[in-house]
Amino acid sequence: MNIVARLKTKDEIKTLVDLGVNVFLLDVNNLTTKSIYPLSINELIEVTKKINNFNKHVYLLLNKIIHEDDINKVEALFSKLQDEKIQGIVIYDLTVYVIAKKFNLENKIIYQPGTMNTNSYDAYYFNNKIKGITLSKEITFSEITQIVNSNNYNLEYSIIGHGYLDMFYSKRKLITNYYKHKNIKPNNIKNNHNFVLNEKTRKAAFYPIIEDGFGTHIFRNKKLESFKEFTKISVKDLFIERLFIDDQEYYDAIKAYKNVAYQREFLSKYDNFDKGFYYLPTEKVKGDRNED
Numbered sequence: 186m187n188i189v190a191r192l193k194t195k196d197e198i199k200t201l202v203d204l205g206v207n208v209f210l211l212d213v214n215n216l217t218t219k220s221i222y223p224l225s226i227n228e229l230i231e232v233t234k235k236i237n238n239f240n241k242h243v244y245l246l247l248n249k250i251i252h253e254d255d256i257n258k259v260e261a262l263f264s265k266l267q268d269e270k271i272q273g274i275v276i277y278d279l280t281v282y283v284i285a286k287k288f289n290l291e292n293k294i295i296y297q298p299g300t301m302n303t304n305s306y307d308a309y310y311f312n313n314k315i316k317g318i319t320l321s322k323e324i325t326f327s328e329i330t331q332i333v334n335s336n337n338y339n340l341e342y343s344i345i346g347h348g349y350l351d352m353f354y355s356k357r358k359l360i361t362n363y364y365k366h367k368n369i370k371p372n373n374i375k376n377n378h379n380f381v382l383n384e385k386t387r388k389a390a391f392y393p394i395i396e397d398g399f400g401t402h403i404f405r406n407k408k409l410e411s412f413k414e415f416t417k418i419s420v421k422d423l424f425i426e427r428l429f430i431d432d433q434e435y436y437d438a439i440k441a442y443k444n445v446a447y448q449r450e451f452l453s454k455y456d457n458f459d460k461g462f463y464y465l466p467t468e469k470v471k472g473d474r475n476e477d
Contacts, residue, residue: 204439208244209241217246248275273293276296291315302318302321317340320332347409347424350461354401376396408458437454
């Protein structure tokens with residue numbers, strides 16, 4: 186299984202390599218939401234070559250909803266990167282897949298739409314069309330296992346297995362609108378990672394929230410960890426998210442996935458983790474609560 190890490194600065198490439206990272210996930214300027222290190226095309230080429238020098242792989246993160254004025258940006262990106270050693274293109278919007286076909290890059294596409302990819306038919310549909318799919322973060326571990334083990338498709342499976350996972354996205358600028366509603370002068374809102382959302386009915390829960398150039402994103406209040414689970418399934422890639430996590434904790438998380446003996450020490454050092462929906466079907470928290 187590959188450990189996929191998001192790059193925060195090109196100066197940490199060697200650090201991540203030494204920790205055992207197999208794949209580097211790079212943000213693309215104007216095409217990556219919730220970005221932490223957006224790179225221009227020329228910067229992508231430079232960083233990709235640095236990573237390739239360590240014989241490690243590069244994935245691009247294009248998780249923006251694509252509109253008509255984005256098509257030229259994606260085409261320009263693909264035309265410049267055709268000769269570069271890019272092993273994967275992680276997408277949210279299938280429009281990118283259609284564009285990738287024009288450049289014969291569809292075999293690099295990893296479809297990562299968040300809450301979709303929930304059943305084996307998704308694998309059947311994408312078989313021999315793209316590189317792989319990231320299974321939904323809202324299905325149980327049992328369901329993930331069944332999908333992975335149920336077929337022999339020519340398709341790679343992946344999961345987002347660690348960190349704060351997003352649960353809501355709106356194109357509206359909700360934090361800015363809140364400031365306006367309260368008649369408070371906005372200050373340092375865009376890409377500020379220090380905001381949290383607290384509900385009256387869940388007073389102990391604080392949900393990280395980001396407003397960027399693409400809208401507003403709200404995340405689960407606890408970090409997911411998959412130490413036990415990732416050794417039991419044969420997925421190709423384990424994505425480790427780093428939003429709202431400081432660098433040392435992120436490095437230690439990678440170390441823990443590479444070294445089982447370190448996991449107990451990691452969990453004693455860092456807190457606010459849970460198992461997400463691995464053992465809690467979403468209908469138990471979202472569906473009809475009056476069925477009993």
